[in-house]
Amino acid sequence: EAQVTQNPRYLITVTGKKLTVTCSQNMNHEYMSWYRQDPGLGLRQIYYSMNVEVTDKGDVPEGYKVSRKEKRNFPLILESPSPNQTSLYFCASSSQGLSNQPQHFGDGTRLSIL
């Protein structure tokens, strides 16, 4: 089954404790992306990757890091989480041609930073 898998689905942690949210896709997609969703703000792009070892900032990259060492994986790293990073996070992937290919989304990760 074609899917994007995020882990963990839920996490409650404390300020400053490094965490990683993993994302894996099995569709051989070149493009992957991370979004955060906050009430009243919709989905905002954090980082994206056009292919292995190629990443770039989205609209809200501050406080986040990413890496793309393998095509299927695109982890999101919070080196020193803060309460304003409490949010619902989505990973998504698509084949090249973002303007004519829908993105496949993971089920989301709810992060609470205390």
Next chain:
Amino acid sequence: AQKITQTQPGMFVQEKEAVTLDCTYDTSDQSYGLFWYKQPSSGEMIFLIYQGSYDEQNATEGRYSLNFQKARKSANLVISASQLGDSAMYFCGYAGAGSYQLTFGKGTKLSVIP
């Protein structure tokens, strides 16, 4: 980033009636794609429908259709014969050709009344 506007924070519709969710976009791109996603209360993002800027016909997918008015820069989602399961958040998205960013509106919460 391109600006996507969904002017209806919340909408109510009677079961079995049709409903239109508004989406306007601001762009100078000639080639682009427009997308609608549904987010039920369980949180996942479900792709509904796509419209390319050069498509002459309005896109349709089952009960979903996209009323695309290019000159007005609008891409409204029409849901026919609403069902209780249509109650959800709906997001409009835009991606320009050659872009690696998908920009979303802030969403419309649709509630279907029995």
